[in-house]
Structures are given as C-alpha cells and as structure tokens.
Amino acid sequence: MSRFQLLSDDQWALIADLMPGPTGKKGRPFADARLMVEGIIYRYRCGIAWRDLPEAFGPWQTAWQWHKRMADDGTWDQVQSRLHEYADRAGLIDWDISVDSTIAxxxxxxxxxxxxxxxxxxxxxxxxxxxxHAVGRSRGGLSTKTHQLVDGRGLPLVTLVTAGQDGDSPMLIPLLEGLRVGRRTRPAAALGDKAYSSRANRAYLRRRGIETVIPEPRDQQAHRKRRGSMGGRPPKFDSAKYRGRNVIERGYCRLKQWRGLATRYDKLAIVYRAAVVLNGVIAWLNYLTDTP
Structure with a gap:
C-alpha cells in the first residue's frame, strides 16, 4: 500500500456502492471514486491546501468538488450509518456512550x-x-467546537459542530436526539463530565430511562445542601463506570492526528463537519475489518 492509499480492498468493499457513480449521460469521463476518496483523506490527514494535492489524485478541483457535494448530500453520514448498523448486528457497539467536545x-x-x-x-x-458558519470567538481566538457521542470503545456515533464559544451542556440533548442505529435510539448509559450536569439534562436522561453517569459540580452540591430537604437526594453516580469516559478523549487524539481537523481551514461548517465524520468512518472501518 502506497503512502497515497489508506483504505484496504476489504474496507473499500464495505462502502463502494454508496459512493457517487456515473449517470450514463454523455460527457466527461467520471472520476474514479476510490481515487477521489483517497485524495480527500490525504488532504485532511496532511492539512495541506487543496491546490497542493499531489498530481497522483488528479485535478485538485475535482477532489474538492467531490468533497463539497458529499458534504451537501450527507454521503458520509449515510456511510457511517451503514457501518453503525453493520456493527450493531454483529453486537460490536458498546451502548455505554460518552459525550464531550473539542476545540479547533x-x-x-x-x-x-x-x-x-x-x-x-x-x-x-x-x-x-x-x-x-460555526466560527466564534472563544478564549483562544476564533475557533470551532466539535461535539460527539461515542460508544464505549470511543467510536463516533453522532457529530455536531458549533462556534467555539458555545457551551457543552446545551448540546447533550441535540446529540442524543440525533442518535439512531437501525431502530435503536436509546443508549444504556450516558457518561459526561461536570459540564453536562444540569437539571434539564438529568431530567431528560431520567425520562428516557438512560443511566446518568455525570458527576455533580461543587456549586450544585452546595445549592442542593442549602435547600435542605427541599434540595432532594444526591444524584446517583457510578464512579467505576465513569472511568470509561476516557475513550472519548482518546478518540479526539485520533481525530486530531489529521492536521486538517486539528486546525480548521474550511470556510463552510458542513464541509469541516463532513471531514470529521469521514475520520470517524475510517475509525469504524479499521475496527470492523480488524475484528474477527
């Protein structure tokens, strides 16, 4: 396998039929789908400008147009959904999900x-x-925040992007609302850090029967104690299960090995998000083809 190729034949076979193909109309020859996908991956993995894409991938404009079109029509979301369903049928999804965000x-x-x-x-x-365009001014300057739900192995299930100054807590419910693998929409447990502790989030998780594994911040503890018996009981918290939340941190380390994701160069949020989803697709392909 050359340095210009990341996908193996087995991995490409899992997603090839979802890629754009010739329509049968007369015109220019249709670009090779596998070559275009490899070019898109190479661009984000190296963090180069589209104009600097090696000639081995053909005209850079063609690779860019492919990526923009697949970002617009949600092709990579469809690919990831197929891999989710494939993994779920094989019993390979750990439904103790974790939630967190990262800044670029x-x-x-x-x-x-x-x-x-x-x-x-x-x-x-x-x-x-x-x-x-999911660009905002946070403490580090203009930035974009990526929010994800991942399964118990750190593999992404739902991805959203917002401006860098947006909070984490309000994003928990939209992320969970976007979770759908086949007919399943409810995880067994939701693991998150103190940023996700709020009455609204805890009530939502309780209403849906999802185990809440979120520590209570000190200010919320103090407020509850000040109210005495009106403050209610302390929320349940499984500290042993909470240790598994580190999988999402490791997943973000994997994501930021692609230099084009560690720093955002894309003007459009949907284009940047599509590349984040593509990174997740590669993670799922590696996991599914390496698992016996």
Whole structure:
C-alpha cells in the first residue's frame, strides 16, 4: 500500500456502492471514486491546501468538488450509518456512550467569510450551513467546537459542530436526539463530565430511562445542601463506570492526528463537519475489518 492509499480492498468493499457513480449521460469521463476518496483523506490527514494535492489524485478541483457535494448530500453520514448498523448486528457497539467536545482553532483562510453573530443553528439539521458558519470567538481566538457521542470503545456515533464559544451542556440533548442505529435510539448509559450536569439534562436522561453517569459540580452540591430537604437526594453516580469516559478523549487524539481537523481551514461548517465524520468512518472501518 502506497503512502497515497489508506483504505484496504476489504474496507473499500464495505462502502463502494454508496459512493457517487456515473449517470450514463454523455460527457466527461467520471472520476474514479476510490481515487477521489483517497485524495480527500490525504488532504485532511496532511492539512495541506487543496491546490497542493499531489498530481497522483488528479485535478485538485475535482477532489474538492467531490468533497463539497458529499458534504451537501450527507454521503458520509449515510456511510457511517451503514457501518453503525453493520456493527450493531454483529453486537460490536458498546451502548455505554460518552459525550464531550473539542476545540479547533480556525485558520485565517476559514474566517474570511461574512458571519452573522448569534447562537449556532445547526443542532437539528447538521447538513444546513449555520449563519455563523460555526466560527466564534472563544478564549483562544476564533475557533470551532466539535461535539460527539461515542460508544464505549470511543467510536463516533453522532457529530455536531458549533462556534467555539458555545457551551457543552446545551448540546447533550441535540446529540442524543440525533442518535439512531437501525431502530435503536436509546443508549444504556450516558457518561459526561461536570459540564453536562444540569437539571434539564438529568431530567431528560431520567425520562428516557438512560443511566446518568455525570458527576455533580461543587456549586450544585452546595445549592442542593442549602435547600435542605427541599434540595432532594444526591444524584446517583457510578464512579467505576465513569472511568470509561476516557475513550472519548482518546478518540479526539485520533481525530486530531489529521492536521486538517486539528486546525480548521474550511470556510463552510458542513464541509469541516463532513471531514470529521469521514475520520470517524475510517475509525469504524479499521475496527470492523480488524475484528474477527
């Protein structure tokens, strides 16, 4: 396998039929789908400009157009959904899910576009471009925040992107609402850090019968104790199970090995998110083809 190829034949066979193909109409010869996908992966893995894509992948404009089109129509979400269903049928998904977010600095090439300030608006439909393009000013400067639900092995199930200053807690419910593997929409447990501890989140998880493995912050503990018997009992917390939450941190380390994701160079949020989902697709392919 050359340095320009990341996907094995077995991995490509799992997703090849979901890739764009020729329509039968007369015109230019249709680009090789596998070559285009490898070019997209190479670009994000190395963090180079599209214009610097090696000639081995053909015209860089073609690779860019493929990626933009597949970001618009949700191709990579469809691919990831297929891999989720394949893994679920084989009993390979650990339904003790973890939630967290990670920040990526936005390069100046990603920010020279008009943005409307305000809360991000892509919670319900991540395939629609938000007015702020998921770029906002956080403590580290202009940045984008990636939110994910991962299974108990750290493999991504749901991905959303927002502006860097957006909080973590409000994103838990949209992430869980976006979880669907076949007919299953409810995990066994939800593991999150103190940022996800809120009355709304705990009530939502309790209503859906999802075990809550989220520590209670000190300020919330003090508030509950000040209210005495009106404050209620301390929320249940399984400290042993909480140790498994580190899988999402390891997953973000894997994601940021792609330099084009560790720093955001894309102007459009849907294009950047599609690359994050593609990184998850590669993680799932590696896991499924390596598991006997």
């Amino acid at each position: 600095r936005a390069h100046q090439h990603a920010t020279n576009v008009t943005r409307v300030k305000g809360p991000s608006s892509n919670y319900k439909n991540p395939l629609l471009e938000p007015s702020d």
